[in-house]
Amino acid sequence: MSRPFPTKQEILDWIRDNPGAAGKRDIARAFGLKGPARVELKRLLKEMAAEGLLEKRPRRALAPKGHMPSVAVLIALEPDASGDLFLEPQGWESDDPPPRILFVPRKGDPAPGPGDRLLCRLTRVHDLDHAYEARLIRRIGAGARRMLGVFRAGPDHARVEPIAKGDAHVWMVPPGAENGARDGELVRAEALDGPRAHHLGLPRARVIERLGDPFAARSVSLIAIHEHGIPLDFPQEAEDEARAARPVGPEGREDLRHLPLLTIDPADARDHDDAVCAMLDDDPANPGGHVVWVAIADVAHYVRPGSALDREARRRGNSTYFPDRVAPMLPEALSADLCSLHEGADRPCIAVRMTLDASGERRGHRFVRAIMRSAASLSYEQAQALEDGRADPALAPLEGPVRALFAAWRAADKARARRAPLALDLPERKVVLSPEGEVEQITFRERFDAHRVIEEFMILANVCAAETLERKRRPLIYRVHEEPGPDKMDALREQAEACGLVFPKGQVLRTRDFNRLLEQAAGGECAELINLAVLRAQTQAYYAPENLGHFGLNLPRYAHFTSPIRRYADLTVHRALISAHGWGPDPRRDGATLEEQESLKETAEHISFTERRSMTAERDTIDRYLAAFLKDRVGEVFEGRISGVARFGLFVKLDETGADALVPISSLGREYFVHDPEAQTLTGERTGRVIGLGQRVTVRLREAMPVTGGIVCDLLSVEGGALAGGGRRGKARGKAPRRKLVKERVRRAKIPRRRP
Structure with a gap:
């Protein structure tokens, strides 16, 4: 008995189930069609194609309209607002829009960039906002290079000038590729040519996105935000969840x-995620001891695992702070309201009660999930004034609680001195903006004992969190800081010797060794440079699920617990504490899930990356504001100190603003200079003059570039002595320098060591 002729739906179903074998012969064989039936099948397939049900694929294959094969080459798109990465088929020719394809990475998969060509295995999904999910087989090609720059119109052709410091390439924008960009706008552009296609002229690019005026009031940070891909706007779903949140009552909480819990923050702080108080311990067994409470906003109650808020917070990793704006980790409805410990408002918190003895050592601690009410929101200046007895009379009722805090801190500071953490003392620059967003001044933030009070109690609370979770055998993300490597120690030793200081070698590294060097430099001309050199010698701290200790704080274990409004690492620690203590109403809802625990390694790597990204963006923005502040002072003379020496010139830290300026080697006079990377010096071939780290210099500002943040100066004098034959040198004259002779002079002309 012959099989019935297949219907159109049966043919479509079979093709979907057999994407690798979907030619006319395959279909005929599958349905047992022979002779005249094959002629009818050919007519039916042609009819289905005319109706838009089928489309032809390479090698005479057929596929349902919009259907994807099981393996395909896909192009990576930009991540969407939720951080998800979607792909599109390469060479999609249908009149219908391509299907939505979600990229689902496996552990260890590299992160694709926009435009990358990926060979992927596809799986059809249903009842979701996408039609397919793709898993990487291999990356087969990188996307076109993209850059951020300023669009410049011209009579012959437009161009894009990159804003990245050190990128001197200018890109030509051919007619029709401007995308409506206007002169002076910040744009994102994409290369049109391959890497070798522009050897006879400027490389070509097209404008793919217009980002507005980079120099409009309060917009300087937008350059760094776009350059580093820092998320600014929140997905609607996350905003909706934040707006739907409601205040928490005391039920089920201590x-x-x-x-008398107080928040003490910078005067311009908008979110307050920690509060502290202290009192004398009334336990007779602890004479002269103190009880310290540290209460932290219970962000985990509002941001639950797997929610839209949680996905977005993890994607951002942390808040990023600029002089003109904040790119927060959480929507403002939470970060500046329900999670913020505002004065006089009832707020949920996770708090730790710590007991210190008279010498500042911790005797014990316990965590609670609680409700609190801040007695006051103070600035560091106000807290210090209360301790010093010079506060506004209106704050007089807070004098007792503040002095109790300082008393407990003085005890804790004794224990800190015995522990001897790294004692860096570096001034922090502050950009002061006018109401219009213009730079009014560059100042240095004052540092009070009030800062040290809060820092020390936050460190103690973080240690308690790590110890508690270890004791309860719960996995967590640690804050890790490894000891410096030998190469960095050699560089630090050279810099110390250049400043006439001693840093011994051949011993086990301890923070005390660095502190002795800092003490030698304290109060001297090289104090700031040595502090910077010690900082640069350290490794970058990071997050990890393994405990490798914290070298800088000289602690065997450390985790971040005290800032869950602005750091995702802290939120994971809060969830671990909730699960470990079984705090209600349901620790399965806002505690750490099994899935979260299994992905701690990936989370730690991701938030380590977002932290570094934010630090770079914040630093770049400060540099741009400094350049904007100095751009109208070209030609003025500044004092400074050499902070770096390179083959191409010097870096000078300007006294007035703390800005780092480049002095090109071309401005060092009309002679050759030889770079000694070990001694960090430049030596004149003719005069034998040695220019090196730590020397006082006078420079003239040649150029300040707000777009890149670059500052260029000409060197006028070193240690009070004018350069011989000074000024920018022109074309070199005479014979090339005798290299061996010059190197011998360099060896003999090391900067002599001054004894402290």
């Missing part, structure tokens, strides 16, 4: 509203 009531701490009777405690």
Whole structure:
């Protein structure tokens, strides 16, 4: 008995189930069609194609309209607002829009960049906002290079000038590729040519996105935001979840509203995620001891695992702070309201009660999930004034609680001195903006004992969190800081010797060794440079699920617990504490999930990356504001100190602003200079003059470039002595220098060591 002729739907179903074998002969064989039936099949397939049900693929294959094969080459798109990465088929020719394809990475997969060509295995999905999910087989090609720059119109052709410091390439924008960009706008552009296609002229690019005026009031940070891909706007779903959140009552929580908890933050702080108070311990067994409470906003109650808020917070990793704006980790409805410990408002918190003895050593601690009410929101200046007895009379009722905090801190500071963490003392620059967003001044933030009070109690609370989770055998993300490597130690030793200081070698590294060097430099001309050199010698701290200790703080274990509004690492620690203690109402809802625990390594790597990204963006923005502040002072003379020496010139830290300026080697006079990377010096071939780290210099500002943040100066004098034959040198004259002779002079002309 012959099989019935297949219907159109049966043919479509079979093709979907057999994407690798979907030619006319395959279909005929599958349905047992022979002779005249094959002629009818050919007519039916042609009819289905005319109706838009089928489309032809290479090698005479057929596929349902919009259907993808099981393996395909896909192009990576930009991540969407939720951080998800979607792909599109390469060479999609259908009139219908391509299907939405979600990229689902496996552990260890590299992160694709926009435009990358990927060979992927596809899986059809249903009842979701995408039609397919793709898993990487291999990357087969990188996307076109993209850059951020300023669009410049011209009579012959437009161009894009990159804003990245050190990138001197200018890109030509051919007619029709301007995308409506206007002169002076910040744009994102994409290369049109391969890497070798522009050897006879400027490389070509097209404008793919217009980002507005980079120099409009309060817009300087937008350059760094776009350059580093820092998320600014929140997905609607996350915003909706934040707006739907409601205040929390005291039910099921320990009531701490009777405690004089205070928030102490910078005067311009908008979110307050930690509060502290202290009192004498009334336990007779602890004479002269103190009880310290540290209460932290219970962000985990509002940001639950797997929610839209959680996905977005993890994607951002942390808040990023600029002089003109904040790119927060959480929407403002939470970060500046329900999660913020505002004065007089009841707020949920996770708090730790720590007991210190008279010498500042911790005797014990315990965590609670609680409700609190901040007695006051103070600035560091106000807290210091209360301790010093010079505060506004209106703050007089807070004098007792503040002095109790300082008393407990003085005890804790004794223990800190015995522990001897790294004692860096570096001034922090502050950009002061006018209401219009213009730079009014560059100042240095004052540092008070009030800062040290909060820092020390936050460190103690972080240690307690790590110890508690270890004791309860719960996985967590540690804050890790490894000891410096030998190469960095050699560089630091050279810099110390250049400043006439001693840093011994051949011993086990301890923070005390660095502190002795800092003490030698304290109060001297090289104090700031040595502090910077010690900082640069350290490794970059990072997050990891393994405990490798914290070298800088000289602690065997450390985790971040005290800032869950602005750091995702802290939120994971809060969830671990909730699960470990079984805190209600349901620790399965806002505690650490099994999935979260299994992905701690990936989370730690991701938030380490986002932290570095934010630090770079913040630093770049400060540099741009400094350049903007100095751009109208070209030609003025500044004092400074050499902070770096390179083959191409010097870096000078200007006294007035703390800005780092480049002095090109071309401005060092009309002679050859030889670079000694070990001694960090430049030596004149003719005069034998040695220019090196730590020397006082006078420079003239040649150029300040707000777009890149670059500052270029000409060197006028070193240690009070004018350069012989000074000024920018022109074309070199005479014979090339005798290299061996010059190197011998360099060896003999090391900067002599001054004894402290």
